[in-house]
Amino acid sequence: MLQKGGAQTVTPSTTAEPTSPTATSAAGNREALEPSSPVAFFGEDEPLHLDAGIDLSPVQIAYNTYGELNADKSNAILICHALTMDHYPASRSPVTGKPGWWSPIVGPGKPIDTDKFFVICSNVIGGCMGSTGPASINPATGEPYGLSLPVITIRDMVRAQRMLVERLGIDRLFAVIGGSMGGMQVLQWTVSYPDKVFAALPIATGARHSAQNIAFHEIGRQAVIADPDWEGGRYFAHDKRPVKGLAVARMTAHVTYLSEMALHRKFGRNLQDRDVLGFGFDADFQIESYLRHQGMTFVDRFDANSYLYLTRAMDYFDIAADFDGSLAKAFRGSETRFCLVSFSSDWLFPTDENRAVVHALNAAAASVSFVEIETDRGHDAFLLDEPEFFAAIDGFVSSAARARGLIA
Amino acid sequence: MTLSTDTQTSGPVATSESVASSPAGIRVDLEVIADLVEPRSRVLDVGCGDGALLALLEQRGRVDGRGIELSQAGVNECVARGLSVIQGDADRDLVHYPDDAFDYVILSQTIQATRNPKVVLSELLRIGRRAVISFPNFGHWTIRYALGLRGRMPVTANLSHTWYETPNIHFCTIRDFVALAEELGASVETAFAINATGQKMGMKMPWWFWNLFGQQAVFVLKR
Numbered sequence: 001m002l003q004k005g006g007a008q009t010v011t012p013s014t015t016a017e018p019t020s021p022t023a024t025s026a027a028g029n030r031e032a033l034e035p036s037s038p039v040a041f042f043g044e045d046e047p048l049h050l051d052a053g054i055d056l057s058p059v060q061i062a063y064n065t066y067g068e069l070n071a072d073k074s075n076a077i078l079i080c081h082a083l084t085m086d087h088y089p090a091s092r093s094p095v096t097g098k099p100g101w102w103s104p105i106v107g108p109g110k111p112i113d114t115d116k117f118f119v120i121c122s123n124v125i126g127g128c129m130g131s132t133g134p135a136s137i138n139p140a141t142g143e144p145y146g147l148s149l150p151v152i153t154i155r156d157m158v159r160a161q162r163m164l165v166e167r168l169g170i171d172r173l174f175a176v177i178g179g180s181m182g183g184m185q186v187l188q189w190t191v192s193y194p195d196k197v198f199a200a201l202p203i204a205t206g207a208r209h210s211a212q213n214i215a216f217h218e219i220g221r222q223a224v225i226a227d228p229d230w231e232g233g234r235y236f237a238h239d240k241r242p243v244k245g246l247a248v249a250r251m252t253a254h255v256t257y258l259s260e261m262a263l264h265r266k267f268g269r270n271l272q273d274r275d276v277l278g279f280g281f282d283a284d285f286q287i288e289s290y291l292r293h294q295g296m297t298f299v300d301r302f303d304a305n306s307y308l309y310l311t312r313a314m315d316y317f318d319i320a321a322d323f324d325g326s327l328a329k330a331f332r333g334s335e336t337r338f339c340l341v342s343f344s345s346d347w348l349f350p351t352d353e354n355r356a357v358v359h360a361l362n363a364a365a366a367s368v369s370f371v372e373i374e375t376d377r378g379h380d381a382f383l384l385d386e387p388e389f390f391a392a393i394d395g396f397v398s399s400a401a402r403a404r405g406l407i408a
Numbered sequence: 409m410t411l412s413t414d415t416q417t418s419g420p421v422a423t424s425e426s427v428a429s430s431p432a433g434i435r436v437d438l439e440v441i442a443d444l445v446e447p448r449s450r451v452l453d454v455g456c457g458d459g460a461l462l463a464l465l466e467q468r469g470r471v472d473g474r475g476i477e478l479s480q481a482g483v484n485e486c487v488a489r490g491l492s493v494i495q496g497d498a499d500r501d502l503v504h505y506p507d508d509a510f511d512y513v514i515l516s517q518t519i520q521a522t523r524n525p526k527v528v529l530s531e532l533l534r535i536g537r538r539a540v541i542s543f544p545n546f547g548h549w550t551i552r553y554a555l556g557l558r559g560r561m562p563v564t565a566n567l568s569h570t571w572y573e574t575p576n577i578h579f580c581t582i583r584d585f586v587a588l589a590e591e592l593g594a595s596v597e598t599a600f601a602i603n604a605t606g607q608k609m610g611m612k613m614p615w616w617f618w619n620l621f622g623q624q625a626v627f628v629l630k631r
Contacts, residue, residue, distance in 0.1 A: 337492070339487060355496075358494050358496075359501070359504040360504075362494070362501070362504040362505050363504050363505065363506055364506075365505070365506055365509045367472075367474070367492050368474075368492060368494060369483075369486075369487045369491070369492045369493050369494060370483070370493075370494035370495050370496075371480070371483050371484055371487050371495060372480060372483075372495050373480075373484075374480055388484050391484065391487075391488045392484060392487045392488060394488065395487050395488030395489055395490050396487055396490070398490060399489075399490025399491075400490075402490070
């Protein structure tokens with residue numbers, strides 16, 4: 001859910017407050033309105049049916065592809081991104097200028113090998129990187145949607161992805177892969193379109209959002225809403241951005257992506273740029289400085305309303321609720337091959353949440369593998385360099401590709 | 409959780425360290441079990457270790473193979489080689505499978521390390537049409553000798569752990585196992601003993617002979 005390698009460095013900054021919107025944030029807003037990636041446009045004749053009961057149109061979906069689609073269109077892999085990621089898993093983000101967030105995993109010769117597979121990744125509906133979201137212009141008013149956009153669900157995101165995949169001429173995906181909120185989309189794909197997914201790789205995720213996770217999201221949303229610059233969601237009209245609120249939301253969320261052990265290992269109680277305590281409320285500790293930096297850089301690249309919508313989508317996610325409370329029913333008759341991966345120190349989507357999905361798949365007699373990777377890096381581990389994790393992805397994707405006849 | 413310890417880092421089993429290999433490099437005991445499985449069947453290997461048996465079965469008979477393994481190293485190795493394996497154990501995870509989900513459920517060298525062998529065995533019989541169980545025979549003469557004459561808990565090549573560190577908490581003899589199968593109403597479809605080199609022992613020997621000279625036993629049970 002956060003930027004790759006984000007926990008690696010300690011920044012020297014001791015600035016107490018996020019700055020006002022910068023040149024980068026203007027670039028972020030430009031990407032929301034005029035994405036530099038390819039875009040699929042769906043007009044009034046092809047509305048997106050939302051769970052909120054509204055047909056949304058027009059809709060645009062920003063996406064990237066890597067590799068070549070084969071002749072019988074059987075080698076397509078859809079990568080679903082996490083909460084604050086984008087559709088640049090394997091190429092440089094135009095907003096941050098950083099390498100793709102999954103560049104160790106996706107690319108030529110990598111575990112998700114773009115020499116063999118046609119990889120698609122699209123910005124989710126409700127996002128702020130070019131797909132229709134709260135920062136997009138509502139053609140009916142000429143103003144950004146803001147809170148007038150209906151609440152988006154994970155199922156809505158998947159429905160939109162299905163429209164894009166069909167637009168690209170692909171009927172059945174070879175694989176759908178993603179971590180965290182991306183993993184939720186993977187699970188939703190296998191339930192919404194079971195015969196359209198040959199292999200599924202949900203990582204560090206769950207079939208529902210837990211009460212604790214909803215609680216942390218609510219803290220984040222309230223921080224945004226409490227910022228006077230949020231202006232009831234109409235901050236663009238007032239030429240403002242709720243950067244303080246959004247930064248606090250990010251700081252809170254960021255802690256949930258790490259682990260106590262990793263925080264202790266990286267920061268401990270080390271002081272920032274000083275030898276003694278300052279007896280004030282400046283950033284005395286490295287961890288404070290680090291979190292402030294995370295908050296500040298986040299507001300430069302992410303839209304506050306989008307953060308509200310996407311966290312809400314995760315909160316609403318509960319696959320079993322659509323099947324009389326039985327997760328096993330959701331997967332009944334599934335012929336998709338599953339591989340779930342969890343990380344031992346992830347307390348946002350702990351191993352037990354992942355294992356609950358495994359048990360439901362077992363009960364549905366589905367084909368499932370499950371690996372727990374030993375690491376102290378918390379939820380973030382799915383974005384970091386974890387050799388055992390890479391080996392699991394490689395082994396699963398390769399064996400599925402053999403079964404599908406894509407490789408010898 | 410299969411026979412040899414050299415392929416795994418943890419897990420409750422690993423009882424016999426000195427098991428013979430065939431010319432192809434495949435352990436004889438795995439081949440003996442693989443021979444019991446019909447091609448194209450659905451197989452669950454409980455305690456599948458590094459996946460050697462599943463890989464052998466898939467390679468031979470194109471079975472639809474699944475596995476459960478306790479050790480992370482074992483699971484990762486299985487998944488990396490393309491097998492459908494989940495991390496879990498027999499005591500906790502069998503309950504999640506539906507009735508008759510598999511043609512064969514294999515429990516190789518593991519039942520003596522489960523917390524509740526009776527429950528595990530009845531679960532195996534519920535989710536598989538056939539249960540294939542192999543276990544070290546605690547009635548073997550070397551064990552009787554160690555306990556009966558030396559008065560010490562046996563530590564043999566086959567059972568190499570001392571009493572205070574063994575993961576094997578529920579030993580039984582071949583006769584004990586037959587009694588448990590009867591209690592659960594299971595019928596013995598096939599049974600044989602395996603000697604120290606991993607070879608099948610003569611089929612016509614009486615139970616007492618197997619119970620004294622069989623180092624391991626293999627049973628195929630049906631409900």
